[in-house]
Amino acid sequence: MIPLLLVCMFGLLLAGFPMFMSLIVAAAAVLLVYFPLVNPIILAQQLISGISSSVLLAVPMFIFSADIMCAGQISRRLLDFVGSLIGHISGGLGVSTAATCTLFGAISGSTQATVVAVGKPMKATMVEEGYEEEDAVGLIINSANIALLIPPSVIMIMYCVVTGTSVAELFMAGIGPGLVLFLLFAGYAVIRAKIKKTPKEKKCTWSERGVAFKRALISLGFPAIILGGIYSGIFSPTESAAISVLYAVVVEVFVYRSIRIKDLPLIAKSTGMLTATIFILVACGQAFSWVISYAQIPQLLTSALLGDAPTQLQVLIWVTVFFFIGCMFADQLVVIMILTPIFYPIAMAAGIDPIHLGLIISVQCAIGSATPPFGCNIFTASAIFNLPYLKVVKGVPAYLILAALASILFILVPETATWFYHLVY
Amino acid sequence: KSGDMTENEDVKVWKFSHEESVGSIQDMYAMKFKEQVEERSNGEIRVDVYPVGQLGDGVGAVELIRYNAVNFSINNPATVATIVPENQLLSLQFVFSDDMEVNRRVLNDGNAIKEINELYRAKDIIPLAWFQEGFQVITSNHPINKPDDMKGFKLRVMASPLLIASYSAYGANPTPVPYMETYSNLQLNMIDGQVNPVFAIEEMKFYEVQKCLNFLNQEIFVGTFCVNPVFWDSLTEEEQEMVLDITNELDSYIFDIQNEYADSRLQKIIDNKPQITLKEYTEEERNVFKEKAVSGYDWYLNLVGEKGQSLLDVLGEDIKTAEQTVSSEQ
Amino acid sequence: MIEKINKFILKIEEFLLGYIIIIMAVLLVINVFCRSVLNNSLSFAEELGGFLMVIVTFLGISTAARFYKHINMNAIVDNAPRAVKKVMAIVISGFTTVVTSWLTYVFIRYALDNAKVSRISTALELPMWILVAIVALGMFLVAVQYLICFIKNITQRDIYMGSHVKCGEGMEMIYEVEYKEFENKELEANSETENKVENKEVDAP
Numbered sequence: 001m002i003p004l005l006l007v008c009m010f011g012l013l014l015a016g017f018p019m020f021m022s023l024i025v026a027a028a029a030v031l032l033v034y035f036p037l038v039n040p041i042i043l044a045q046q047l048i049s050g051i052s053s054s055v056l057l058a059v060p061m062f063i064f065s066a067d068i069m070c071a072g073q074i075s076r077r078l079l080d081f082v083g084s085l086i087g088h089i090s091g092g093l094g095v096s097t098a099a100t101c102t103l104f105g106a107i108s109g110s111t112q113a114t115v116v117a118v119g120k121p122m123k124a125t126m127v128e129e130g131y132e133e134e135d136a137v138g139l140i141i142n143s144a145n146i147a148l149l150i151p152p153s154v155i156m157i158m159y160c161v162v163t164g165t166s167v168a169e170l171f172m173a174g175i176g177p178g179l180v181l182f183l184l185f186a187g188y189a190v191i192r193a194k195i196k197k198t199p200k201e202k203k204c205t206w207s208e209r210g211v212a213f214k215r216a217l218i219s220l221g222f223p224a225i226i227l228g229g230i231y232s233g234i235f236s237p238t239e240s241a242a243i244s245v246l247y248a249v250v251v252e253v254f255v256y257r258s259i260r261i262k263d264l265p266l267i268a269k270s271t272g273m274l275t276a277t278i279f280i281l282v283a284c285g286q287a288f289s290w291v292i293s294y295a296q297i298p299q300l301l302t303s304a305l306l307g308d309a310p311t312q313l314q315v316l317i318w319v320t321v322f323f324f325i326g327c328m329f330a331d332q333l334v335v336i337m338i339l340t341p342i343f344y345p346i347a348m349a350a351g352i353d354p355i356h357l358g359l360i361i362s363v364q365c366a367i368g369s370a371t372p373p374f375g376c377n378i379f380t381a382s383a384i385f386n387l388p389y390l391k392v393v394k395g396v397p398a399y400l401i402l403a404a405l406a407s408i409l410f411i412l413v414p415e416t417a418t419w420f421y422h423l424v425y
Numbered sequence: 426k427s428g429d430m431t432e433n434e435d436v437k438v439w440k441f442s443h444e445e446s447v448g449s450i451q452d453m454y455a456m457k458f459k460e461q462v463e464e465r466s467n468g469e470i471r472v473d474v475y476p477v478g479q480l481g482d483g484v485g486a487v488e489l490i491r492y493n494a495v496n497f498s499i500n501n502p503a504t505v506a507t508i509v510p511e512n513q514l515l516s517l518q519f520v521f522s523d524d525m526e527v528n529r530r531v532l533n534d535g536n537a538i539k540e541i542n543e544l545y546r547a548k549d550i551i552p553l554a555w556f557q558e559g560f561q562v563i564t565s566n567h568p569i570n571k572p573d574d575m576k577g578f579k580l581r582v583m584a585s586p587l588l589i590a591s592y593s594a595y596g597a598n599p600t601p602v603p604y605m606e607t608y609s610n611l612q613l614n615m616i617d618g619q620v621n622p623v624f625a626i627e628e629m630k631f632y633e634v635q636k637c638l639n640f641l642n643q644e645i646f647v648g649t650f651c652v653n654p655v656f657w658d659s660l661t662e663e664e665q666e667m668v669l670d671i672t673n674e675l676d677s678y679i680f681d682i683q684n685e686y687a688d689s690r691l692q693k694i695i696d697n698k699p700q701i702t703l704k705e706y707t708e709e710e711r712n713v714f715k716e717k718a719v720s721g722y723d724w725y726l727n728l729v730g731e732k733g734q735s736l737l738d739v740l741g742e743d744i745k746t747a748e749q750t751v752s753s754e755q
Numbered sequence: 756m757i758e759k760i761n762k763f764i765l766k767i768e769e770f771l772l773g774y775i776i777i778i779m780a781v782l783l784v785i786n787v788f789c790r791s792v793l794n795n796s797l798s799f800a801e802e803l804g805g806f807l808m809v810i811v812t813f814l815g816i817s818t819a820a821r822f823y824k825h826i827n828m829n830a831i832v833d834n835a836p837r838a839v840k841k842v843m844a845i846v847i848s849g850f851t852t853v854v855t856s857w858l859t860y861v862f863i864r865y866a867l868d869n870a871k872v873s874r875i876s877t878a879l880e881l882p883m884w885i886l887v888a889i890v891a892l893g894m895f896l897v898a899v900q901y902l903i904c905f906i907k908n909i910t911q912r913d914i915y916m917g918s919h920v921k922c923g924e925g926m927e928m929i930y931e932v933e934y935k936e937f938e939n940k941e942l943e944a945n946s947e948t949e950n951k952v953e954n955k956e957v958d959a960p
């Protein structure tokens with residue numbers, strides 16, 4: 001049964017089939033061959049039920065608002081504001097990029113949107129100022145990962161849907177590791193700039209900063225509304241996603257006037273198609289995950305791997321390794337859908353806090369979006385900057401080392417990941 | 426043939442799913458069934474239990490059994506209502522007795538249940554047994570003494586139109602929230618209260634973020650032990666007999682467990698939070714609620730028409746009969 | 756003729772994709788308003804949202820199939836010689852047609868079964884077979900797109916990655932960005948013409 005599953009899945013994947021095919025064919029093959037008495041309609045039922053959860057609705061809504069902001073000016077203005085504050089320090093542009101990604105991450109739930117929205121204006125500036133192209137792109141695609149840890153975040157929503165953890169709580173908790181990663185990346189940018197003697201920007205006067213602040217003010221109010229709204233219970237995470245669409249429309253259409261209302265259907269159309277390509281994977285991932293859990297494959301695998309009573313440390317290490325490898329080959333949402341049901345029960349049995357586990361998994365998925373061979377940020381960057389794949393990937397290893405350091409830290413000292421959660425709750 | 430590679434090919438595997446956590450009432454039922462089947466078949470049959478709705482919850486759980494993905498399951502009427510709307514009879518307010526022993530008889534031998542069983546069969550589900558899991562308890566931050574105390578009260582219920590109609594009738598503002606989001610919604614005051622049996626309130630820690638448990642005894646929570654018809658027909662006569670036999674024995678077993686849980690889980694809540702208010706109701710107080718509950722009945726009759734009225738009448742008869750037998754036995 | 760019908764279906768697909776996303780947003784915003792201001796939530800909002808999501812997904816995947824937008828790992832095949840690419844394009848489109856056709860059949864059976872037991876949704880009490888039938892239709896449209904792609908691959912010299920996309924046309928991007936780029940260009944073009952119009956109006960008096 002396991003060989004059939006693996007051959008179908010990886011065979012089709014490596015042969016270049018659409019990823020949804022490799023998942024659904026593997027699931028159907030196992031079901032038809034080993035469980036002939038089960039009515040295959042159950043697959044159809046899983047395909048539909050996997051995506052009709054109301055919590056998941058937040059995902060297309062966050063993508064939609066991010067798409068609106070990509071077409072508008074919010075990210076540009078945030079960047080100008082952050083740049084006016086810290087652009088003049090050594091490595092200022094790099095720090096600004098990481099900081100803007102973090103800030104934009106508090107508005108946007110998707111990392112590709114962050115690559116597009118922050119990366120486009122930022123890369124041009126960095127190259128003008130004498131940064132090497134690979135360095136700039138490497139920084140951008142990795143900093144964009146921070147946006148997946150700072151709430152809102154689509155991967156956190158997926159983890160919560162699969163495990164039943166509270167979205168609001170995991171969102172709050174994500175700020176902790178998000179800031180840790182930001183500090184690591186910013187520190188690296190400063191040190192690297194000192195070594196390479198990258199030229200500094202001119203320092204802005206306070207009145208210039210005031211102007212930049214005013215221009216960015218409305219965008220800065222956004223995270224406050226989203227996070228404050230979720231935290232105080234004014235709206236649920238799903239509702240906050242809809243509010244973020246409303247906010248993006250109000251700001252871009254009526255305040256900044258960078259988009260016209262009749263452009264919205266066009267933007268929505270591209271959101272719709274992206275939603276479809278992601279959610280067909282989620283649907284097939286659900287069917288796949290159902291079949292392996294039906295065939296009790298997780299129990300076979302994990303008992304072989306972990307024995308009967310693994311320690312928390314063992315479980316967390318294996319979780320990290322499996323999610324990292326999984327994200328090398330598949331979309332993060334699918335990886336969560338398939339691997340979380342396997343590891344979650346073991347982690348709970350070992351007494352791991354579901355929030356801590358959620359953070360560890362989110363960090364791996366965030367890192368995974370910039371990790372070759374399959375990393376959505378890499379594809380996005382290669383498309384918008386019109387750069388060959390290998391050139392985009394060249395700047396990644398340094399950040400991988402930093403991210404690995406952070407991962408080890410989060411596992412060994414859980415407080416470094418969960419500190420913000422404990423601060424709030 | 427099960428396709429499981431870890432056992433030899435002669436062992437038959439029966440799959441059993443339920444939606445509650447390990448150690449819960451449904452799980453105790455399933456595990457006892459497993460133990461009995463494996464023992465009586467001398468190990469020729471193995472029962473795999475899938476708890477916590479891990480193969481499917483809510484409406485998905487109904488399809489699991491209908492498509493023979495699992496052979497046995499424990500379902501709740503609320504989820505099966507999407508294909509057997511008549512069964513919402515069992516979720517009406519104050520439709521059952523205050524006396525669990527009476528309810529037990531109604532669920533075991535009542536004519537209304539027999540009719541509902543037929544409705545289930547017509548939709549490819551065979552109910553083998555019905556059992557109670559306790560009264561639904563309303564939790565809140567202020568005592569609910571009369572319906573007026575529920576004015577504008579945001580109450581989490583399952584996404585069922587009947588429940589929404591029923592609790593609106595008291596003046597509450599029923600809000601369907603996913604089960605897993607309920608705790609944080611209570612904590613954040615997005616909702617003011619929720620309805621669940623005591624074991625769920627203890628398990629999900631709802632009492633931590635609520636001040637009162639209101640024992641209005643307005644609804645009971647019911648489980649249905651079901652089998653897939655195709656699978657059932659494929660069993661030998663001896664196997665069917667064995668299953669029916671075990672099911673009969675499980676009745677008193679699960680009744681005692683349910684009673685025991687109602688006490689022990691409540692005790693756990695009180696131990697963890699001694700300041701919690703437990704609101705009990707006098708007959709007069711309950712009657713005020715009962716009067717208001719009529720509109721839920723209207724909604725039900727509107728939905729299922731004459732069949733609903735006749736089921737309601739039959740159930741009323743069943744309860745009267747059971748009350749008489751129980752009181753004559755005492 | 757077939758091309759014309761296919762283009763017409765594409766127009767419908769695109770229209771639905773965009774407007775369903777907008778309806779979702781409007782629905783959820785109204786729900787927030789009702790719950791927080793009117794203190795009365797729409798009990799059906801989340802269920803309806805879930806249905807819209809299912810519809811967007813299963814109608815959108817055929818658009819994605821046309822333009823070769825489905826996420827895949829094409830690193831190996833991309834660097835293979837042309838003959839291998841051609842064979843793989845045939846195998847992929849052919850086998851995907853078979854699988855999606857089978858799924859269409861399963862969805863139709865599911866829809867029929869839902870109709871048989873008259874299953875209704877929990878909150879809206881809508882007949883569920885309608886939703887499943889829409890899903891079956893979406894799956895059918897995917898099968899058709901892969902079939903067209905397969906036929907083009909065996910009848911023409913070019914390599915087709917999607918029913919509208921040839922290999923090497925620069926359209927085989929794995930992600931959505933370039934589609935979005937295309938939209939952005941369209942937006943810019945639109946706003947430019949509008950600006951010109953505005954300028955003329957200013958100049959006129």
Ligand code: NA
Binds near residue numbers: 108110150151153
């Ligand atoms: Na974010």
Ligand code: NA
Binds near residue numbers: 329367369370
């Ligand atoms: Na990756």
